Amino acid sequence: MDEQSLAASVDTDRVPWGRRFAAGIADGILSAILMMGFMMAYSSATGAGVTMPLKALGALVYGVEALVAGSMAMLAGAGIQLGFSIVLGILFALCMSRRTSIVAALFAGIAVGIVVWVTMELVVLPYMDPTMAARIALMPMAYFVAHLLYGIGLGMTPIFVRGFSGKRRDERRVEHPAEALPT
Amino acid sequence: MGKQKILKVSRHLFVAALVGAALTGCSTSREQPPANTNTAAAQPAPQPTTQEAKAKPAVRVPSPEASSKKTNAAILAQIHQADLKEIAVGKMAEEKASTDEVRAYADQLVKDHTNADQMVLAMAQKTGTHLRSASTVPSKTDRKLSSASGAQFDRIFLEQTSADHKKLMSELQQEREDASDDDIEALIDKIMPILQQHYDLAQILMKKEQA
Numbered sequence: 001m002d003e004q005s006l007a008a009s010v011d012t013d014r015v016p017w018g019r020r021f022a023a024g025i026a027d028g029i030l031s032a033i034l035m036m037g038f039m040m041a042y043s044s045a046t047g048a049g050v051t052m053p054l055k056a057l058g059a060l061v062y063g064v065e066a067l068v069a070g071s072m073a074m075l076a077g078a079g080i081q082l083g084f085s086i087v088l089g090i091l092f093a094l095c096m097s098r099r100t101s102i103v104a105a106l107f108a109g110i111a112v113g114i115v116v117w118v119t120m121e122l123v124v125l126p127y128m129d130p131t132m133a134a135r136i137a138l139m140p141m142a143y144f145v146a147h148l149l150y151g152i153g154l155g156m157t158p159i160f161v162r163g164f165s166g167k168r169r170d171e172r173r174v175e176h177p178a179e180a181l182p183t
Numbered sequence: 184m185g186k187q188k189i190l191k192v193s194r195h196l197f198v199a200a201l202v203g204a205a206l207t208g209c210s211t212s213r214e215q216p217p218a219n220t221n222t223a224a225a226q227p228a229p230q231p232t233t234q235e236a237k238a239k240p241a242v243r244v245p246s247p248e249a250s251s252k253k254t255n256a257a258i259l260a261q262i263h264q265a266d267l268k269e270i271a272v273g274k275m276a277e278e279k280a281s282t283d284e285v286r287a288y289a290d291q292l293v294k295d296h297t298n299a300d301q302m303v304l305a306m307a308q309k310t311g312t313h314l315r316s317a318s319t320v321p322s323k324t325d326r327k328l329s330s331a332s333g334a335q336f337d338r339i340f341l342e343q344t345s346a347d348h349k350k351l352m353s354e355l356q357q358e359r360e361d362a363s364d365d366d367i368e369a370l371i372d373k374i375m376p377i378l379q380q381h382y383d384l385a386q387i388l389m390k391k392e393q394a
Contacts, residue, residue: 046298047294047297047298047301048294048295048298049294064380064383064384064387065384065387067287067288067291067380067384068284068287068288068291068384068388069284069287070283070284070287130376131380133376134376134377134379134380135377137372137373137376138298138373138377
C-alpha cells in the first residue's frame with residue numbers, strides 16, 4: 001500500500017468530532033437507561049419502590065427531603081444520571097474510531113464502570129449523598145451489577161460511532177469497492 | 184400372698200408415676216415453646232415461672248452462647264415489634280394525612296419498615312427464633328391517632344414517629360455496642376441509617392407544619 005492510499009484509508013476511519021459527540025450522547029442515554037432501568041426493576045422487586053433509585057440520586061440536590069419531595073426530586077435524580085452518563089459517553093466516543101473493536105470497547109467500558117463504582121462508594125456516597133449511601137447499603141450487589149451494565153452500555157459506543165459516522169452504504173461502496181455487495 | 188401384695192403396690196406406684204409424668208408433660212408443653220425455638224419476648228430475659236423453678240431445683244448458669252442467643256432473640260423481637268408498629272401507623276397515615284409530603288413520608292415508612300422486617304424475619308428463621316405477632320391492643324397514641332384528623336393528625340403522627348425512632352435508635356445503638364453477634368451488628372448497621380432518615384424527615388416535616 002503506497003503512502004497516498006494509506007493516508008486515504010486512515011482518513012476514512014476518522015469520524016468528525018460532531019458525529020462522535022452525537023454518538024456519545026446516544027450511547028450515554030442508552031447506558032443510563034440500562035443502569036437505571038436495572039436499579040429501578042431491582043428496587044421494585046425488593047419492595048423498596050420503583051422510584052427509590054431516582055429519589056436516592058435526587059438526594060444529591062434535595063438531601064433527605066428527596067424521599068418525600070415527589071416528582072421534582074425524581075426529575076433531579078434522572079437528570080443527574082442522564083447528565084453524568086452522557087458526559088462519560090461523549091468522552092468515551094471521542095476516543096473511538098470506526099475501526100475500534102466492540103470487544104476492546106466492552107472491556108474498556110466495564111473498566112470505566114468499575115472505576116465509577118469505586119469512586120461512588122469511596123467518595124460520593126459517604127461524603128456527598130449519605131441518603132443514597134444508606135439505601136445502597138441495602139442492595140450493594142445490585143449496585144455493583146448496575147455499574148457493570150453501565151460499562152457494557154459504554155462498550156456499545158463503537159456501534160453508535162459507526163452508525164453516526166455518516167457514511168452511507170452506497171458512498172462506502174464507492175470508496176471501498178471490496179465492500180460492495182455481490183450482485 | 185406377700186409377693187402378690189408387693190406386686191400390687193408396685194403396679195399402683197407405676198401407674199401413679201405414669202399419670203404424674205403425663206400431667207407434668209402437659210403442663211410444661213403449654214408453657215414452653217416448641218423444641219429448638221427461642222421465644223422472643225419484649226423483655227430480654229423472661230423470668231421462669233414458679234412451677235418451672237420448682238420443677239428445676241438445680242440452678243443452671245446459662246452458657247455465654249445461650250445468653251448471647253437470648254439477647255439476639257430479644258433484639259430481633261424489639262426491631263420486629265417496632266417495624267410492625269410503624270407499618271400499622273404508616274398505613275393509617277397514608278389514608279388520613281392531610282398533605283402530600285406527610286403521605287409520602289408515611290408511604291416511605293411502610294416500605295422501609297416492611298423491608299427491615301423481612302430482614303429481621305429472615306434472620307429469625309436462620310437462628311430459629313420465634314417472633315410474636317403485633318399486639319392487638321391499641322395504645323393510647325394509636326387511639327389518639329384514630330380519632331384525629333387533618334393537620335392535628337399530621338402533628339400527632341409526626342411527633343409519635345419522631346419519638347419512636349429516637350427511642351429505638353438509642354436502644355439499638357446500645358445493643359450494637361453490647362452485641363457479640365456479627366449478623367446482629369450488620370443488621371443494626373443497615374437499619375440505623377434508615378431510622379435516622381425517618382427521624383430527620385419527621386423533624387423537617389414537623390418544622391414545616393409549625394411554619
